[in-house]
Amino acid sequence: MSNNDLLFDKELDKEYNNLDSGSDSSIGIKNFGQDDSELSEGELYKSSGDENDDDIEQDDKLLETIQLKLAQRKKISNGSSQVMFVDEFQSDSDIENEADIDDENMNDNKLKILKDQRSVKKNGKYYNKPPRFTFSSTKMNQKIEESPDNIKNIAIIGPFRSGKTSLVSNMIVKKHRKHFQRQKYDYLNLKKYMDNSLITKYRKTTSRLNMGRFLHNEDIVMNIIDTPGHSDFWNETQIALEMSDFAYIIIDCVEGVTDSVIKLYEVARLKMGLNVGFILNKIDRLVLELKLDEIHFFLKIQDIVNDINKLDYNEDSFSPEKGNILFSSSKYHFMFSIKQFLASVNESYRKNNEMLDYITKRSWGNVVFEDNKFEYCPNWNRLNKVPSFVTFIVEPLYEIFKNGLVLKTQDLKKWVELNFGYLLKSSSDDEEYTAQLIKLFESIFENDNKESTVSMINQCFVENTVNSIAQSPTSEQNFNLSCIEKKGLLHLSKLIRVFKVIEYNNQLWSLCKIYKGNISIGDALYFEGKKLLTVFEIAIMGGRFVKNIQKAFPNQIVLLRGINTVSPDDLVGVGTLYSKEDFELADKVAFPKIDFINEPVMKVVLQPKQLKHLTLLNKGLKLISKIYPDIKTSVDTSREYILYGCGELQIDTILFELRYFYICYFDRNITDFIEIKSTGNVITSFKEGCSGESFASIPVTSKNYSLSIVATKISDDLSEVICKNQFFPERLFREKKLVDLSAILRNDFKWESEAARNIIAISGTNFFINDILPDDLDTELFQELKPYLIKGFEKVVSEGPLAEEPLHNVIFKLMTLDKLDETSSTPLEVLPLSTKAFKIALLSAKPILLEPYYSFSIITKFDHERNVKSVLKRRRGSQIFNIKEISGSPLIQVTGIIPTIDSNGLSVDLQMVTQGSTICQFYSIHKRWYKVPGNVLDQEIQFSKLEPSEGDALSRDFLMKTRKRKGLESENENSLNDNGPSLKDYLDLELYLQLKELKMV
Known part of the structure; x- marks a missing residue:
């Protein structure tokens, strides 16, 4: 390297240090490698194919582009003291047209993102491609092609702020060459390798899944899927679980088994049917933050393990010596099981596997080690004895922390070499203590074998995962090869499931998993049997990079882009892809729609400030619905767009992306981002139901047919088990397991035998039953009209008679069905007739309006308990179920429920009264759906024009405002008069007056 180059780099460093480095919204990686090996430009990289990882080629065109950017940056930096902003969404191909865009207009109207454009040279070459691995990519591709069993898809799930992304980032980085691994350690984890999207870096929290992969021991391909921890994005977590063979639940050692852990376990283990393991993360907090002594460290861990085993029906299913509970610190870059820890800290154990296994099995629980022998001692605490876990694990761990903090560098190097036989990585006395501890733990827990460069954190993770995957039962929810076998469709050539559209590498892809067959670029595939597309591009997620491939194989999770004759860039959303040859079998193997765990119950009304943006907003919402398949969008009569989300953070994230990124996807040359105005207050969706049984079976007749239906409420215990995903009647009915369904309803919920056997349709918590006596039923007529009755049931279940909101917890019973005219009848007229009958049945059964409730979990310090209670007390309908002290910590967990519409801003209020120490x-x-107070049909309620309704007026108020927003009110109907939905709208006037005279309506 010439002197001029060195001077240029120094000048570049000087300018770089003058920039405002507080923003972390760049996609690039700063200080993520050695000084001479950082990635240039800080952009996500898309490789061109299966190039050799050991080759670093210099691209002249790329070099010119980089130099152009550096020159531009230098010019702006020298010419003005202001921070330089660039368009985050600009591609390299846009640079040539950059001069045509007015700089002032660009900085004022485009999203201003501080972007790190630092480029570093090494031997005259720029690094702008994925880091080289410590394994052979050729060998990994060979293993993928050989057998799907060589691929292990592992989901990493856990509560918010439990350290999932940091842990996965460390694991993936360990499989990169030394030139890419950290030299300047990022103690604050601001530049996590798995944070590859703009919104994730902008919001400082993971909002979508990501995946990294590596080859272990030239044998197993590990795909590790990082997931969001915030509850608003748990549907994204569910998609990751759908694609996975095994799941690890990450637990913060200080917080322990929280309500979030319990709910995630229910989803992964009980609903998805996956085997799970646990990783107790942040164990450093017990030492450095809580400052527990060795005995209390063990008691804290033991308490967490006991709570974990309470989650499972089998006692002692999870235990550290079994390898399904691991310990880690994402901050200090280490992970271990009991066995791996013993092997790392004791050279004699490493050489004697028999002795290692012997001690491992005795290093947990109420076992003590005295006089060179192990002894079971349940009362060790009273007898002042020390558990073997403390002797063999905790005390050595504390010694490492203590000496890493107090010893000088030279003394620490001698101590490490003397006690562990390892060489301490380079360090200095003036180094920050966190960086020195990271190097200390890496020296002890990392294998420095230069030939294999096997990382201890990866070795521990893989070895304790593979056995659990082999024992994992087939998920009842997942559609996999066993389902194909049961249907006798093993001769299928290709079967691919599309889970969602995902933004990756500043491009939009279809996220897929291959279940059968291989796919290559150029293959013709049918999507949902409706349209034919050609595979245009295939890629693999790789943390901050995307790896293009030519061919994909079963059990792989891939990104696809297709083209068809209609659009040059066709985005395939949720659904199933088939081979052209299997088109006739498409309806037999379609993947079922994902039953997302979170409901989109919070909504916001959107409208562009400028009419010229109406088309852009419409396009953006259509794309958003593919990227977030769990949300809903609709348009009301006033041309306002309604966006339904799962929570405030998800809606905020969607609006951010809608305003900035996804509009640019349609037109990358626009200089004005769309301006959206939305409602200031949070709105929620509602559901309709009934609190009693229809007072009469009111017949509905047409010229040719007559039928009557009654409605009643299902039992609370049945509704609860369905809502908690503990019972799936709709799935059993769809799979035609009618005997099993009938037996459960009769035995567990005391249904009558005839009702349990004569179910016509099920939708969520709503049932439609044939209650006509066998002697009175015209079987031939019933079978002829049954499809139209079901369509009427589905229509009313999705749009009830009160405000066209979905129904909840209603059983409809068909009481009569007659044919009046044998000559001119047509079954099609039964559809509007049955729809009317269903609405009459609901309105005659004490109709109610139901509002959604959130379950909440608040973790805060014990000192703030009074303030938290005070804030919750001021919120309508909030209930505290439990206040639990988290053992061994100054924290408490408050759980309860609150109406969704009253949860708006609660997090902010709690942060204010707890000094920002609340999750x-x-x-x-x-x-959870509960009745809104009041009579929804009470026309005598008077509303105030300026004050919110309270008490018994609330139900009627919500109903009238919802009808008004949807444009359902009549000419004389508004929220201040007596009009509204009534049986009068569906009955003959004479019959209605008779019922009113009898005081039945």
């Missing part, structure tokens, strides 16, 4: 999570996974 508040809201869940809708149990699908």
Whole structure:
């Protein structure tokens, strides 16, 4: 390297240090490698194919582009003291047209993102491609092609702020060459390798899944899927679980088994049927933050393990010596099981596997080690004895922390070499203590074998995962090869499931998993049997990079882009892809729609400030619905767009992306981002139901047919088990397991035998039953009209008679069905007739309006308990179920429920009264819906024009405002008069007056 180059680099460093480095919204990686090996430009990289990882080629065109950017940056930096902003969404191909865009207009109207454009040279070459691995990519591709069993898809799930992304980032980086691994350690984890999207870096929290992969021991391909921890994005976590073979639940050692852990376990283990393991992360906090002594460290861990085993029906299913509970610190870059820890800290154990296994099995629980022998001692605490876990694990761990903090560098190097036989990585006395501890733990827990460069953190993770995967039962929810076998469709050539559209590498892809067959670029595939597309591009997620491939194989998780004759860039959303040859079998193997755990119950009304943006907003919402398949969008009569989300953070994230990124996807040359105005207050969706049984079976007749239906409420215990995903009647009915369904309803919920056997349709918590006596039923007529009755049931279940909101907890019973005219009848007229009958049945059964409730979990300090209670007390309908002290910590957990519409801003209020020391999570996974106070049909209620309604007027107020927003009110109907939905709208006037005279309506 010439002197001029060195001077240029120094000048570049000087300018770089003058920039405002506080922003972390760049996609690039700063200080993520050695000084001479950082990635240039800080942009996500898309490789061109299966190039050799050991080759670093210099691209002249790329070099010119980089130099152009550096020159531009230098010019702006020298010419003005202001921070330089660039368009985050600009591609390299846009640079040539950059001069045509007015700089002032660009900085004022485009999203201003500080972007790190630092480029570093090494031997005259720029690094702008994925880091080289410590394994052979050729060998990994060979293993993928050989057998799907060589691929292990592992989901990493856990509560908010439990350290999932940091842990996965460390694991993936360990499989990169030394030139890419950290030299300047990022103690604050601001530049996590798995944070590859703009919104994730902007919001400082993971909002979508990501995946990294590596080859272990030239044998197993590990795909590790990082997931969001915030409850608003748990549907994204569910998609990751759908694609996975095994799941690890990350637990913060200080917080322990929180309500979030319990709910995630229910989803992964009980609903998805996956085997799970646990990783107790942040064990450093017990030492450095809580400052527990060795005995209390063990008691804290033991308490967490006991709570974990309470989650499972089998006692002692999880235990550290079994390898399904691991220990880690994402901050200090280490992970270990009991066995791996013993092998790392004691050279004699490493050489004697028999002795290692012997001690491992005795290093947990109420076992003590005295006089060179192990002894079971349940009362060790009273007898002042020390558990073997403390002797063999905790005390050595504390010694490492203590000496890493107090010893000088030279003394620490001698101590490490003397006690562990390892060489301490380079360090200095003036180094920050966190960096020195990272190097200390890496020296002890990392294998420095230069030939294999096997990382201890990866070795521990893989070895304790593979056995659990082999024992994992087939998930009842997942559609896999066993389902194909049961249907006799093994001769299928290709079967691919599309889970969602995902933004990756500043491009939009279809996220897929291959279940059968291989796919290559150029293959013709049918999507949902409706349209034919050609595979245009295939890629693999790789942390901050995307790896293009030519061919993909079964059990791989891939990114696809297709083209068809209609659009040059066709985005395939949720659904199933088939081979052209299997088109006739498409309806037999379609993947079922994902039953998302979180309901989109919170909504916001959107409208562009400028009419010229109306088309852009419409396009953006269509794309958003593919990227977030769990949300809903609709348009009301006033041309306002309604966006339904799972929580405040998700809606905020969607609006951010809608305003900035996804509009640019359609037109990358626009200089004005769309301006959206939205409602200031949070709105929620509602559901309709009934609190009693229809007072009469009111017949509905047409010229040719007559039928009558009654409605009643299902039992609370049946509704609860369905909402908690403990019973799936709709799935059993769809799979035609009618005997099993009938037996459960009769035995567990005391249904009558005839009702349990004569179910016509099920939708969520709503049932439609044939209650006509066998002697009175015209079987031939019933079978002829049954499809139209079901369509009428589905229509009313999705749009009830009160405000066209979905129904909840209603059983409809068909009481009569007659044919009046044998000559001119047509079955099609039964559809509007049955729809009317269903609405009459609901309105005659004490109709109610139901509002959604969030379950909440608040973790805060014990000192703030009074303030938290005070804030919750001021919120309508909030209930505290439990206040639990988290053992061994100054924290408490407050759990309860609150109406969704009254949860708006609660997190902010709690942060204010607890000095920012609160983690508040809201869940809708149990699908709690409760009756809104008041009579929804009470026309005598008077509303105030300027004050919100309270008490018994609330139900009627919510109903009338919802009808008004949807444009359902009549000419004389508004929220201040007596009009509204009534049986009068569906009955003959004479019959209605008779019922009113009898005081039945």
